[in-house]
Amino acid sequence: MNHINKAFGRNEVLRDVSFSIKGGEICALLGENGAGKSTLMNILGGVLKQDSGSIVINYHEVNFQSPADSQKQGIAFIHQELNLINDLPIYENMFLGRELKTKSGALDLEKMQKETARMFQKMKLELNPTTMVHDLDASYKQIVEICKAMMANASIIIMDEPTTSLTEQEIERVFTMMRTMKEHEVGIIFISHKLNEVMEICDRFVVLRDGNLVTDGNISDVSTHDLARYMVGYDVRTESLRREKKLGEEVLRVEGLTSEPFFKDIDFSIHAGEIVGFTGLLGDGRSELFQTIFGAEGIPEGKLCLNGDKVTIRSTTQAIEKGIAYLPRNRKENAIIKDMNIIENASIVTWPIFANRGIIYAEKHKEVFESHRRTLRIKMGELTDSINSLSGGNQQKVVLAKWLAANPQLLILDNPTQGVDVGAKEDIYDIILKLADEKIAIVVLSSEAHEIIRVCDRALVMYHGVIQGELSGQDMTEHQIMTLATGGKLLEEEEGHFNEHIEC
Amino acid sequence: MSTSNVEKLNFFRWFKHKWSNEPLFSTAIALIIMIILQTLVLGFDYDSFGSWFQSWTNNWINILRNNASIGIIALGMTFVIMTGGIDLAVGSTLVATGAFSMILLDTGTKGILGMLGMTGMPAFIATIVLVLLFGYLLGALIGVTITKGNVPPFIVTLGAMLIFRSVTQHFMQGYNTTLPSEFLQIASFNIGNYMIMPIIYWAVIAYILYFVSKRTTFGRQIIAVGSNERAAKLSGVNVDKIKLRVYALMGLLVSIAAIIQVSRVGSMDFSNAGRGMEMDAIAAAVVGGTSMSGGRGFILGTVYGMLIIAVMNNLLNLFGVPPFLREAFKGFIVIGAVLLQRKGNKGNLSPSS
Structure with a gap:
């Protein structure tokens, strides 16, 4: 893409942006919300038309009038909201809109299944083509979407924040898939706010800020810190924000809280002014746990105490009356x-x-x-x-x-920085800390370990509906969190320390 | 709307802006065009301005009065649709509540209140209160089934439509009611020689519901529920309670319409009264810009919608269009209105970058 300009009315969204990608390369497209990433990709995807500048694919200048034109040139755009039909099996989704038919005009189910199976084999996936899409977890949906693009002979795949709603395990699965595609000489444009992932998976990066191309280069030459600075234009903090403080009265105490199959025997307590993190992988039940405490999912078994008094919360309305926010x-x-x-x-x-x-x-x-x-x-x-x-x-x-x-006296934040750019993320962290100073008890649910480490006083790690362990202070590391989140125990030498935490 | 200044500057731009940004603008324009057309068709072939005006007014009073009951029901339907639901049972609720009023007030042998020795003013008031309560309960019953039973509104109200009418017809067969003439005054009381009570009821209810929809917790929560039920619930909105109240309100409004109908005519045809009413009410709401998927609706729009359909019917009448063809025009109006709104709203989509 050469010298692309685009304006909506008087609002210039892209100014003279040039961008290129080779086959077998993963390029990160970075920038805060509103930097022009989506616009640039929508132009490449044929959704929008550039005001000036050109797009060249395989040495031919192309002129996209519609998304279909772009697809014909081998460009696939995988949006954050996936375009899969939940109530159809995988193979029918793979051929959606270009179904294979028998001579009589009926759908050739067998051939479609076979083709899908072949594609999965090529991509080293163990998936059954006849599985219904609604039975897949978010990562496999993403993967099916990628396979669908491959099936249409895509040579460039644009992935718009593919990992936002995925857990770490699932992200790894998608990354494996991306590496396989790389072997097949597909160029991938990876849009993400998660810089760690960018460092892990990408070869090159391009940073946009306010519609200008700020910088580009090889990932191996930079650190996450550099990338964050390029994106916001000033230095971004990455250190932990924890600090010593006096805790107030106990706000919430939970004993033996159970709601099968989501979570069981949950015990913990939170004090005023404390920031407690809950983390884990998909299916850990943390969201369900707190939605239940908030009264949105029926009444659980076990004991729930607010400010020392046992309460039953039947509805979200009641939860709000009692000073809980979610x-x-x-x-x-x-x-x-x-x-x-x-x-x-x-x-x-x-x-x-x-x-x-x-x-x-x-x-x-x-x-x-x-x-x-x-x-x-x-x-x-x-x-x-x-x-x-x-x-x-x-x-x-x-x-x-x-x-x-x-x-509220208790503020539960479930993935508070989801789909939020770096600058706004920092704002939100600042607010969380400020609220804790104002003696609000805060729970942060997050799948991003570094986020928990950054703002929380202690972290409870969940695994399949139970609290697998608790970490605080220096023990709270990404490594320890991952160990617990995948169902493991803490390392030998720290075990004694860990038990101590659990008992209190 | 301080239009005059802007209008002089650039009428066309102002118009375009309003057209694409104000949801009710196109509906209002359509209504104005209808009214102008109707005025033209009515003609100016009169002795004096006075007699022309007289005839014009009479025509209007007729239109409004004839559509007051359905207009009131359409207002409730707007709320129902705004929550993402639908109520097909309004016609049947109308005959059920209408029949109930007759059972209460019959001056013959079977009037319950008469048997209890209640007559005159206390009996009227008791009747009105009980009928409204009955309508409210029927609506609440529908609401409870939808929310607690978790059955889609379409199914519940389809069932209720069949049940209410059939039960009413069964119990009311061979039942000849005579209503006290005073009761008929509810609708036919004349103000300055005009029988406009139904219109007044409609206007008052429309105003109250307009206020409710714009300014009250209940009204705004309806929109939240219809637009994003999950988000509404997670914001502390008691979704079930809102839905329940919306269907109960619908029942209440239908019972008001039933009282107006019964007191206007003095009787009710239980097999035919209110048939197709649900569709007319839905049509009025849709023409007025209410979205069938919920979350978007305008009480004022429904009044406009009702008037557009009513004036069109009147026009077709004046033109002498054969009766069987008239429904087709209604169909065109409904589809056309939605097409117009689609087109108007396209300009609203701002590209996200």
Whole structure:
């Protein structure tokens, strides 16, 4: 892609960006939200048309009028929201839109299955083509999508944040797949906010900032720190933010909490001002555990105490009344109400709290939101603009603002930095620490070990619905967390230390 | 809307902006065009302005009055659709609640209130309260089945549609009611020689529900539930309670419509009354910009939608279009309205970078 320019109205999104990729190469496309990554890739994918500049594929200049044109040239765009039909088996998904037919015009199921099996073999995958897509976990869905692209003879595959909703194990699976594709001389453009992954899998990188190409080069020449600095334009902190502090009263105590098959015999307690991390791999049950505590998934067995009193929480409404806040994972599905504007999304939780006889107290909501908007540094237009007009990071901050408005004593953050760029991530970490100083008990659920290490005072690692172990202080390392998360025990010499933690 | 300044500057741009940004704009334009057309068709062939105005007003009062009951039901339907649901049982609820009012108030031998020795004003008030309560309960019953039983609204209300009407017909066969003439005043009380009570009820209810939809917790939570149920639940919205209340409100509004119907006509045809009403109510809501997938709906839009359909029916009548063809026009209007809204909203999509 040479000298690409693109503007929406007066808003220049890309300025003279040139970009190239070879077969058998994985190139990271980096940048904060709004840097122009998606626009650039949408141009390559034929979704948008550049204002000026050219695209050259295999020495031929091409002119894409539609996504179909781009696909014909061997470019496959794998979006964050996968385009698979859950209720069809893998092989039918693989041939969706270009089904193989027998002479009589019926679907040639056998041949499609055979072709799919052959592709899986080539990709060194052990997958049954007749498995239904809804039975696959997120990583295999991603992999099926990649195979689908390969089936269509793709030579360049664009992967837009493929790992956001995956656990570490699944990510490894996708990476293995990517390495196999590399052997087959496919060029991969990898868009991700996770710099560790970029370091692990990519050969080259390109950084965009505000529509300009800032820098590019070989991954082997740089560190994550460098990449982060290129993206935001200033130095980014990566050290742990933990610090000594006095804890307050116990806020939440859980004893023997069980809800089969998601989690069983969960014991822990959290004090005011404490930041506790929960981590693990997919299927560890941490989200279900906290959604249950929040009253969204029915009543569990076991004992739940708030401020020392045993309580039963039947609904989310009740949980909020008791001062619990839960910021869910997967913002788009669980938190954003797309038909409502910014201020409504930011005040939905507090409508019943501030309301006078059921009538919404709009002024109060505005006032409260304005104060949070400043501390959270939300970049936005008018209060009444659509929530969709905001970037991912700012949407997340709005969701956070709606919970802060309710003044919770216990704040549960489930993947708080999901799909959020580096700058906004730092903002969110700062806010978490600040809230802890204000004596709010905070739970951070995250699949990213370094995030837990960075903000949490201690970490509880879950594995298949049970708490596998607890780590704090110097023991809290990515290595230790991974050991516990994969069902292992801690290393010999630390075992005594570890038991001590479990007992308290 | 301070339109005049902008209008002078650049009417075309203002229009285009409104068209693509204000969901009700195209509906309002369509309504205005309909009204102008209707005025033209009615003609100006009168002795004086006074008599023209008289005739124009009468025509309008007729249109509004004839559509008041269905208009009230369409308002409730808008809420139901906004939650992502549907209520096919409104017509049957109408006859069930209508029949109930007759059983209560019959001046013959079978009137329950009469048997209890209740007559006059107390009996009217008791009837109104009990009928409204009955409608509310029928709606709540539907709501409970949908929420607690986790059955799709389409199925529940389809079942209720069959049950309510069939049971009503069974118990009401051979039942000849005579209602006290005072009861008929509810709808036919004249204000300055005009029989406009139904219109007033419609207007008042529309205003109340407009307020509810815009300014109350309940109204906004309806949108949240319809737009993203999971997110609403995780924001502390009691989704089941909202849905339950929406269906109960629907039942309540239907019972109001039933009282208006019964008191206007003095009787009710239990096998035919309210048939197809659910479709008319849905049509009005859809023409008014309500999205069938929930999360987006406009009470004011439904009033416009109802008026567009009503004025069109009136026009077809004035033009002398054969009765069988009239439904086809309604069909075109519904589809056309949605197409227009689609086109208008395209400009809203801003590219995400």
